[in-house]
Amino acid sequence: MKREKKKMATLYDVAKVAGVSPKTVSRVFNESHLVAKETRSRVLEVIQKLDYHPNALAASLKKRFSQVVGFVVPYGSDFVFRDLNMMEQLRGVHDVLAEEGYNVVVSAPLSKKDALHEAMRLLKRRLVEGIILYPSSGIGGIISECTHKGLPYATLGVGFAGQEHNFVEVDMTESSYLATKYFLDAGHRYVALITRPRGFFNYPENDSYLRGYEMALSELGKEVSSELVREGDFTFDSGYREFRYVKQKYREVTAFLCASDPMAYGALRAMADLKLQWIKDAEIIAGDGLPFTQKIFPFLSSIANPSYEQGRQAGKMIMALLEGKREMPGVTLKAEFVLRKGYPARLSF
Amino acid sequence: MKREKKKMATLYDVAKVAGVSPKTVSRVFNESHLVAKETRSRVLEVIQKLDYHPNALAASLKKRFSQVVGFVVPYGSDFVFRDLNMMEQLRGVHDVLAEEGYNVVVSAPLSKKDALHEAMRLLKRRLVEGIILYPSSGIGGIISECTHKGLPYATLGVGFAGQEHNFVEVDMTESSYLATKYFLDAGHRYVALITRPRGFFNYPENDSYLRGYEMALSELGKEVSSELVREGDFTFDSGYREFRYVKQKYREVTAFLCASDPMAYGALRAMADLKLQWIKDAEIIAGDGLPFTQKIFPFLSSIANPSYEQGRQAGKMIMALLEGKREMPGVTLKAEFVLRKGYPARLSF
DNA sequence: TTGAAAGCGCTAACAC
C-alpha cells in the first residue's frame, strides 16, 4: 500500500469541467436516458478527456451492492484447478455472469477446514454479493446461516439431505442405469461401480450413479454386492486402486462403471499394469465425458456430465437471487449415456 | 438489487455497545497492538456478540487499496478454462495470493477483442488493484498504458518485444534442444516441430521451442526446413492437423516435437487414423507434461512446463508491485526435458 | 492509549 498513485479523475472533476452537477455525471453512467442529449454528449466529452472511470468501490458502498459473486470450492487448489469438471462448471458460471457485467472471485481455501470460513468471510465482509458453492461436508452449516441471514447462495449439487432450494444438480440415475444395462446386455456377468465417497455431500442416500446401477441390476434379478460398489474420490489414483482391488480379488468381474473420467483412466492404467486386455478382460465406462478425454484412446463410452450447463444454471440462479428472489426452486439436469462403440482407429504399438 | 438486506452491524454499533470510539474498534482489527489488552478483549467480545465483520468495500475506499487482483486471459472462456496449463498458472497465482489474504477475480472476456478493455476496466474502476495478464496480441497497449499510469501488472510470459520488466516467462530453449537431440541420437533422420503460432505474443522471434530445435539441428549440420516447422495453436485439433499434413507429405519424418500436450494427443490421434505404428512410424514428445497427461498412455517424454511455479512467481511479483515497487525484474524459469523411456506397461487391445 | 472530525467517491432522496 506504499505505492503512491496518480490521482484519478473523480465525478467532481468531471462535473466541474463540464459545468454540471455531480449527480448529472452520475446519471450519464447509470440512467443515461434521464439526461438531455446535449448535456450528455458534453459530459461524455469531458469524461473522455479526463479519462474518467467511476470508482466501483465507492458506487458499491453507496448502493450497498457490488456486482461480484464468489465461487468457493472446498479442498485444496490442487484438487480444484486440476479438475476439468469443476473448471467446466466455473466456466459456465463465469460466462453467464460476465454477460451481465458481474465479476467472479474464485477461492479455493488453503485447507479444507477453511472452506466454510472462507465463504462466510467473502460474504460478510461484502467482498462478494453472493456465493456459488461446491458442496462438501460442512456445507449444511453455511447454507443454514445464509438462509437465516438472507445471504444469497447457490450450490452446484444438493448440499445436504433436505435442501429444497437453490441447488443445481445433475442426475445420473437414468444414464447410469443405461450404462449398466449396456454392460449386462453385452454379456458381462458382473459389473463393478467405482463411485464417489459415500459421505461426499453429507448425503449418503443421494448417489445417482449407485441408484441407476442398482436399478439395472435388480431389473435382471441380480444382487448388488457391496464388494463391487467401491468408493473413489474422483481421482486417477482412486480409480487405479479400486479397479485393482476388485480385479485381483474377483477375476470374473469384467465391467467397470466409473463416476469420473480420471477414475476411468486410473482403471485403464491398472488394466495395463495387470496385463489385461481391453474389452476381453475388462471394459470401462467413464463418468464425465470431458471434451479432452473424449478425444483420446481408447474411446470410452461415458455418462456425459453437463457441467458447463450446470455452471450456467447456477450463475442464472445466483443472479435471480441477487435481484430479489428469496429462494429459487432446485434445478435437476440429466446426464446422458453416450455409447461409443467400435473404438474406431487406434494406436498400434 | 431489490433484495432487501438485513442490516449488518457496523463499526459504530460495536463502538457504542463497547463504550469506545469507532477508531478503537478499527484499531482492534488493524493495529491490534496499539490497543490496551482489556479494551481489546472487551471490544472483541462485542464484535463476537454482534457478529460484526468489517465492510471491505468501505475500508478499501478509504484506504484507496483493495486486496483484490485480477487474472485476465484473452480468448473465450472455452479456451482458458479447458487449458490445464493455464489452470496451473491460475492455481499458482491463487495460492500465493490467498496465503497473503488477497482475492483473485478471474476474467475471460466474451470476445477476444474485449480482453484489453476488460483488463483496463477492472483496474480503472478499482475493482482490482493490479492485474496478471496472459500475453496475447494487443497486450503491448495495455502494458504501456499501465506503465504510463503506474498501474501494477505482471505478465505470464514476455508480452512484447522489448518488455524488460514485470514478466515471468518459461524458457524452453534448453529442453527443446535436448528433446530434439534425443530424437536425432535415437536415429530419427527428420524431426518436425509443431509449435505455437508465430505471432502469438506479438513477438515472433521469441519462440524458445524453435530456438532449441534449431540449435540441435544446426549442431549436427542439419538444415531447418520451413516445411517441418508448423504453427499450431496449442489445441488438440491443430496438433492433429499439422501432424497429418507433415506425415502425409513427408513419410520419412518420424519424430514430432509438440509445444503442448493437447497438440501431442492430436498428433497421436492422427497417427492412429493413418494406421501408423508408435515409435516405428513416429515418435512424439509433448510440450507441457501436465499432471494428468503424464499418467495416461502412451507415456510421452515431455518438455515439462513449470506452469504452477510460473503462476506463483507472477503472484509474488504482483504483490511486490502492489507494495510499492515500481517495477520488477523479469523472471525466466526453465522447462525441463523429461525422458520417459521404455513406455512400461501398456494397454493391449 | 484513545478520541473527534473530516472525507474517500459515489448515489438516494428530495428539492427545484
Next chain:
DNA sequence: GTGTTAGCGCTTTCAA
C-alpha cells in the same frame, strides 16, 4: 432535466 444535501462504513489526520 437538473442540483443540493446527506451519508454509505470505514480510516486518516491530528489532538488529547
